[in-house]
Structures are given as C-alpha cells and as structure tokens.
Amino acid sequence: MTLLRLSPLALSRSRFALSPLAETLGTLIELGKPQPDPSFAAWHARHHPVFTAAIATDPFARGLVRLLSSTKWLPEHVVLPPLDGMRTTLGPELARVAAFSDQRVRAQLEQSVAHSWQRHDLSWLAGTGWAVRTAELLRAVWVGHVEPDWPRRRAVLERDVTYRAGLLAAYGWPGALRQMSRRSTWVGADAIRFSNQSFPDRVVGDEGMLFVPVSVSSGTWLCEGPSGQYAQVYPARGFATLSAVRPPRALARLLGPGRAAVLHELAVPATTSELAAQLSQSVGTIGGHLAVLREADLVAGTRVGRRVVYRRTELGELLVGERAD
Incomplete structure (x- = not known):
C-alpha cells in the first residue's frame, strides 16, 4: 500500500488543476491500446487508424506508445504536476518534458519495462534527445486528437x-x-x-x-x-461523453429535443453556462429549458458559492432510464 x-x-x-499534458498522455495511452475501454470504442475507431499511420515509420514513437499503454510505471518526464492551476497550458508543460536528460529518461523507461504486463525491450531507444522526441510526439497527439475537441x-x-x-x-x-x-x-x-x-x-x-x-x-x-x-x-x-451519445428519440419526442438534450447531459451535474458550452446553445436558451424541467421536478439546482449546479432528480433519472450515481 x-x-x-x-x-x-x-x-x-x-x-x-487542469493539465493539457495529462489529457494528451491519457489520449496517447488510449490510442495505443488495441482493445480500448468500451466507453471510448466509437472515438477509438475514428482516431486509431490515423494515429497508427502517423507513427508507423517511427520506431521510437511506436515503442514508446506501446510501452506507455502497457505499464503500471509511467516515466517521470511525462507525468509532471501542472504549475498554473486551472490556467495551465500545454506549451510550458512540454518544455518541461523536453528538458530531461537521456540518462534520466532511460532509467525511467527501464522501470516502465519492469512494471509492464507485456514483454518489452528498449531496442527502439536509439540516438539521442529522447525527451525532446517525446515532447514532439505528445504535441502531435495534442494537435491531431485533442485540440479539436478541447473545448x-x-x-x-x-x-x-x-x-x-x-x-x-x-x-x-x-x-x-x-x-x-x-x-x-x-x-x-x-x-x-x-x-x-x-x-x-x-x-x-x-x-x-x-x-x-x-x-x-x-x-x-x-x-x-x-x-x-x-x-x-x-x-x-462523465469522461465517456467523448462518444457524444444522443438522448433517446422517445425522450426527445416527449420533452422536445432541446430539453431532452439538457436532461440527458445532466448525467453529470452542471451549471447553466457549462451546459450552454457543452450543447452549443445560448445561456438564455438553456435557462429556459431548465426552468421547464424544474417545474416538472425533473431537475433541481444547488448553490455552490456563486454558481447554481443543476442535477437530475430521482424522477429525472427514472425518465431517462438511468440510476442516480
């Protein structure tokens, strides 16, 4: 323990705190798995072929991805605490990744191999500048597979x-x-x-x-x-929301598509502005939907500081057909 x-x-x-580096590393690990978590199956099917093709001619990238996706010991140069709280950005994080020496990178990768559930060797660890090449790989994953969906x-x-x-x-x-x-x-x-x-x-x-x-x-x-x-x-x-599952058609016919989308999205409690950003609607439109759902006792709001966080009521959970967490 x-x-x-x-x-x-x-x-x-x-x-x-938030960490675009951690988000990118998690994405790389999921893309490196031949059998993804079922929650990410649809997302994996869209992104995995492009990712695999991008690293096909780079032995260093292929070896690193395979190792990171199959070990209980992630090397220290890719798991750094964010330094700017909720405002952390990727650029400074990648600069810290790139600053590690080859000696420290190799020592940590040897630990990753020792704690992997698959057999590995480090024959792909050729040349020099491994930390810089790791940062370049992470930046490519960010640009191709994270940044478009970052909002x-x-x-x-x-x-x-x-x-x-x-x-x-x-x-x-x-x-x-x-x-x-x-x-x-x-x-x-x-x-x-x-x-x-x-x-x-x-x-x-x-x-x-x-x-x-x-x-x-x-x-x-x-x-x-x-x-x-x-x-x-x-x-x-709500990490599985990358799959962007739509509410059932029957629910949309009953409540209307806008209110059904809000109720479906409240599988994870959220504020009005968060729902607006998630559903690409105005705050006023979301507020109107929430007012109707509140009157029907399908959602309830709880004040947290200056925010009001909405959640589904027990009746809302039953209507959607999901059990409350």
Whole structure:
C-alpha cells in the first residue's frame, strides 16, 4: 500500500488543476491500446487508424506508445504536476518534458519495462534527445486528437471540478475524493491511499496536493515534481461523453429535443453556462429549458458559492432510464 501523507498546512492548500499534458498522455495511452475501454470504442475507431499511420515509420514513437499503454510505471518526464492551476497550458508543460536528460529518461523507461504486463525491450531507444522526441510526439497527439475537441473536453473537466468543489465545501476532502478512483481512499486524518502496490510513502509539500481530472482515461496516476510537488490524475465524472451519445428519440419526442438534450447531459451535474458550452446553445436558451424541467421536478439546482449546479432528480433519472450515481 502506498500512502501520500499531508500536513494540516498541505491539506488546507490542496486544490484542483487542469493539465493539457495529462489529457494528451491519457489520449496517447488510449490510442495505443488495441482493445480500448468500451466507453471510448466509437472515438477509438475514428482516431486509431490515423494515429497508427502517423507513427508507423517511427520506431521510437511506436515503442514508446506501446510501452506507455502497457505499464503500471509511467516515466517521470511525462507525468509532471501542472504549475498554473486551472490556467495551465500545454506549451510550458512540454518544455518541461523536453528538458530531461537521456540518462534520466532511460532509467525511467527501464522501470516502465519492469512494471509492464507485456514483454518489452528498449531496442527502439536509439540516438539521442529522447525527451525532446517525446515532447514532439505528445504535441502531435495534442494537435491531431485533442485540440479539436478541447473545448468540449475542458467543459467536462470543469464540470467535474465544480461538482467536487461542492463536495469539498460540504464534506471536506474525504467527500471530494469519494469515488475519484477505485484504488484511492482517505486513510485517517492525514493520508491518501494512492495504490495497493508496495512503494515508499510520499510526503506532500506545504504547497499541497493537486487533483487533476482527465476526460479520456478510466485509470489514475501520480505526478511527482521537485520538493514534494504531487498531483493525482483521475478520470472525470462523465469522461465517456467523448462518444457524444444522443438522448433517446422517445425522450426527445416527449420533452422536445432541446430539453431532452439538457436532461440527458445532466448525467453529470452542471451549471447553466457549462451546459450552454457543452450543447452549443445560448445561456438564455438553456435557462429556459431548465426552468421547464424544474417545474416538472425533473431537475433541481444547488448553490455552490456563486454558481447554481443543476442535477437530475430521482424522477429525472427514472425518465431517462438511468440510476442516480
């Protein structure tokens, strides 16, 4: 069992953050899997052939993708804690990736091989500048497979942060972390169990822990930086929305397509502005739909700070045909 230990000061300073690097790494890992998570099957079918063709002539890229997609030890140069909170951008993150020495990259990749469930060798690790080549590969994945859908993905991530911020205000960090990961749970008053594997415990620095949602992964991983900087990456609620499943036709005929779309989208609680961005509608239009759904007792709103977060009621869940989480 691996624990992350937090002092009272570190606990008080822990917060949420976004990381385009983590989102891109999660995307690369999913694209490297021959059999994707069922939640991403449709998305994988669209993107996997293009991705496979792009790396077909590059042994370094093929070897790295295969290794990252089949190991429990992600190398440190691709799992760095974000430095700018919710405003983190990809450029500075990739610059940090590219700054690692070949010696450190090789040492970490050897650890990845040792913790893989497949057989690997590092014969593809030829030449020099491996960290720079890794950053170039990640940038290509971002441009080809993440950036076009980033506004929708970011909306999913921000909705998850809003939801967990509400839990944090009401129940503290144990409530906010509940169901964040199958392997992570709060232990006592000052520690998070991160993994069932036996690694040395980590001590989180006084700047606190970062919690980073990603929209294209069903797994979780730990990012470690200098001086006790740690971030836990976890799958956001509603991460499977990349498949863009439409509401059932019967529901659309009953409520109208606009209100049906709002009710269907509230599988993950959201604010009016988040729904507007997700559905490409005006805030006024979404507000009108929500008013009707509230009157019908299909949705309810809860104030979280200055925001009102809407969720489906039990009746709304029954109408959609889904069980409340």
